[in-house]
Amino acid sequence: MKNYRLKSIVLMAIFLLQAGVCHAAGLDMFKGVKPQVLRISGGTAHIPVMKEAAKRIMKFNPDIQIIIAGGGSGTGIRQVGEGLVDIGNSGRRPTKREIKKYGLKMYKWAMDGVAAITNPQNKIRALSTKQLQNIFSGKIVNWNQVGGDDNPIDVYTRDESSGTRAVFWKKALKKSDITTRANVVVSNGAMKTAIRNDPFGIGYVSVGFIDKNVTAIALDGVKPDMNSVKNGQYKVARGLYSNTKGVAKGLAKKLIDYLMSPEGQKLVFHKGFIPVR
Amino acid sequence: MFFYMKPNYKSNWPNGSYKEKIIKFIFLTSSILSASIVVFILGFMIILAFPVFINGLFFDMLSMPWSPDHGMFGILPMIAGTFCIAGLAVIISLPISLGCSCFIFLVNPGKSGKFLKKIVEAMTAVPTVIYGFTGIFLLVPLIRNLFHKGSGMCILSAAIMLGLLITPTMILFFIQSFSLVPENYLNAVDALGGNISQKFFYIVIPNSWKGMITGLILSFGRALGDTLISLMISGNSTAFPDSVMDSARTLTAHIALVIAADFDSIEFKTIFLSGICLYLMTATGVILARVSVKGKIFNNGHD
Numbered sequence: 130m131k132n133y134r135l136k137s138i139v140l141m142a143i144f145l146l147q148a149g150v151c152h153a154a155g156l157d158m159f160k161g162v163k164p165q166v167l168r169i170s171g172g173t174a175h176i177p178v179m180k181e182a183a184k185r186i187m188k189f190n191p192d193i194q195i196i197i198a199g200g201g202s203g204t205g206i207r208q209v210g211e212g213l214v215d216i217g218n219s220g221r222r223p224t225k226r227e228i229k230k231y232g233l234k235m236y237k238w239a240m241d242g243v244a245a246i247t248n249p250q251n252k253i254r255a256l257s258t259k260q261l262q263n264i265f266s267g268k269i270v271n272w273n274q275v276g277g278d279d280n281p282i283d284v285y286t287r288d289e290s291s292g293t294r295a296v297f298w299k300k301a302l303k304k305s306d307i308t309t310r311a312n313v314v315v316s317n318g319a320m321k322t323a324i325r326n327d328p329f330g331i332g333y334v335s336v337g338f339i340d341k342n343v344t345a346i347a348l349d350g351v352k353p354d355m356n357s358v359k360n361g362q363y364k365v366a367r368g369l370y371s372n373t374k375g376v377a378k379g380l381a382k383k384l385i386d387y388l389m390s391p392e393g394q395k396l397v398f399h400k401g402f403i404p405v406r
Numbered sequence: 407m408f409f410y411m412k413p414n415y416k417s418n419w420p421n422g423s424y425k426e427k428i429i430k431f432i433f434l435t436s437s438i439l440s441a442s443i444v445v446f447i448l449g450f451m452i453i454l455a456f457p458v459f460i461n462g463l464f465f466d467m468l469s470m471p472w473s474p475d476h477g478m479f480g481i482l483p484m485i486a487g488t489f490c491i492a493g494l495a496v497i498i499s500l501p502i503s504l505g506c507s508c509f510i511f512l513v514n515p516g517k518s519g520k521f522l523k524k525i526v527e528a529m530t531a532v533p534t535v536i537y538g539f540t541g542i543f544l545l546v547p548l549i550r551n552l553f554h555k556g557s558g559m560c561i562l563s564a565a566i567m568l569g570l571l572i573t574p575t576m577i578l579f580f581i582q583s584f585s586l587v588p589e590n591y592l593n594a595v596d597a598l599g600g601n602i603s604q605k606f607f608y609i610v611i612p613n614s615w616k617g618m619i620t621g622l623i624l625s626f627g628r629a630l631g632d633t634l635i636s637l638m639i640s641g642n643s644t645a646f647p648d649s650v651m652d653s654a655r656t657l658t659a660h661i662a663l664v665i666a667a668d669f670d671s672i673e674f675k676t677i678f679l680s681g682i683c684l685y686l687m688t689a690t691g692v693i694l695a696r697v698s699v700k701g702k703i704f705n706n707g708h709d
Binding site: 203204281285288289290304308309310312313315322323326327329330 | 483543643
């Protein structure tokens with residue numbers, strides 16, 4: 130009896146140990162890293178993935194401290210260029226001038242789409258590019274002009290620093306105007322909250338942020354989701370970049386390597402983005 | 407004896423004066439430093455906004471709309487938004503503050519008045535982000551459902567929340583200026599059989615209105631300078647506001663939104679001009695408040 134119990138304990142220990150090893154495979158490189166702080170800022174689309182990765186890393190090695198802030202792609206690029214943070218995220222490719230000025234090195238670890246979203250109470254499910262342009266430029270002001278109920282349209286947009294805005298403006302609106310009457314929110318999260326609360330609102334977020342609280346609008350008949358972004362049918366797509374000043378080194382390199390590892394790419398997938406490997 | 411003391415006195419005095427000089431020097435430098443920082447900030451903003459001045463954009467900025475995609479960087483809609491939101495906040499806050507301070511000072515200065523004053527004092531410590539948060543989840547949907555116009559993120563919502571923010575400041579200022587009214591005036595009203603409203607309108611307000619204006623101006627300044635509430639609730643649209651149901655952007659929120667732009671871009675330079683505008687607006691408010699305080703002291707001296 131006693132022997133039996135001992136055996137089972139040993140077996141269980143071996144099993145647990147193995148599970149632990151399996152889990153930590155991608156995190157192994159953080160073993161023995163000296164106590165230090167890694168500062169990250171910029172793109173708000175990156176935050177869900179960054180937060181989960183940071184949580185796993187800090188749990189694995191409590192000596193490491195990772196601080197994540199938003200601010201938008203423009204902020205991320207500028208702050209990393211000025212050496213205020215170690216990694217600056219951007220939801221758009223940094224411009225040639227930015228790369229040259231700061232000596233940035235960019236690492237793309239996920240693909241992402243940007244989708245127009247409305248409140249689930251709104252029965253509109255699809256719009257054409259022309260309709261979308263007219264809504265965002267303020268030429269169409271009522272949902273009944275595009276086949277919805279008789280309600281005014283509340284347009285939401287992002288601030289000028291946003292990479293999500295840059296991509297949506299260029300690829301979905303084809304650089305047509307965004308009305309000055311549009312409400313401006315400062316992150317993907319804030320956009321989702323605003324649309325969830327406003328039954329007549331329309332805005333746009335990263336595809337990774339879409340869930341049952343908001344409706345993703347099919348653009349020219351293509352529904353934005355992971356598949357359509359991946360196979361190129363949904364055109365409003367972009368890469369998610371992490372930028373460092375010069376070639377990434379130290380802890381910043383380790384974090385980017387982790388995001389590129391099979392485990393990190395699985396995390397990217399679970400958060401609703403498209404892995405690059 | 408005197409002769410003997412003199413060297414002693416002499417040896418002590420230079421030492422003391424030396425210390426005194428050092429202390430004087432330290433105090434002088436620190437006060438010059440803190441005063442000059444204010445001037446330096448203005449100078450710094452003017453220097454950084456200089457490209458805007460020399461490009462002749464200054465007057466364009468006061469007339470054009472804000473549309474960086476088209477090379478237009480007007481901040482007039484933001485100036486208008488700032489004044490609308492802050493002004494409406496003061497208008498909303500004034501009657502509430504007046505009633506509240508009257509209750510605390512005159513109607514029930516006893517237990518419940520004291521209790522209310524404690525609550526008001528505690529309210530001054532509530533961080534603005536709490537007001538902003540509450541506004542987004544409670545006030546904005548309420549305004550949207552009540553008026554059925556727009557998203558609920560509008561001047562009215564922001565002004566109500568800002569009104570709530572500045573009310574405690576205003577109440578405490580009002581009570582402060584009420585308490586400077588000589589007590590024998592109040593006793594005289596009681597002796598004549600006057601009621602509370604007569605006491606309030608004929609004695610308290612005429613004798614303390616200058617202090618009240620100081621409170622009003624400082625609360626207005628606080629409403630002007632607040633960033634977070636307007637950033638979270640007012641909607642931040644760059645259109646010139648037509649009604650209180652319109653979404654609008656304040657100068658402070660504008661700076662917070664544009665500061666993330668590329669450092670070399672013109673829009674980044676124009677935010678320094680926004681800063682100068684805000685600086686001048688707040689400074690005017692403070693100077694007005696100072697002037698009215700001076701008037702009050704003069705008046706009290708004659709009483």
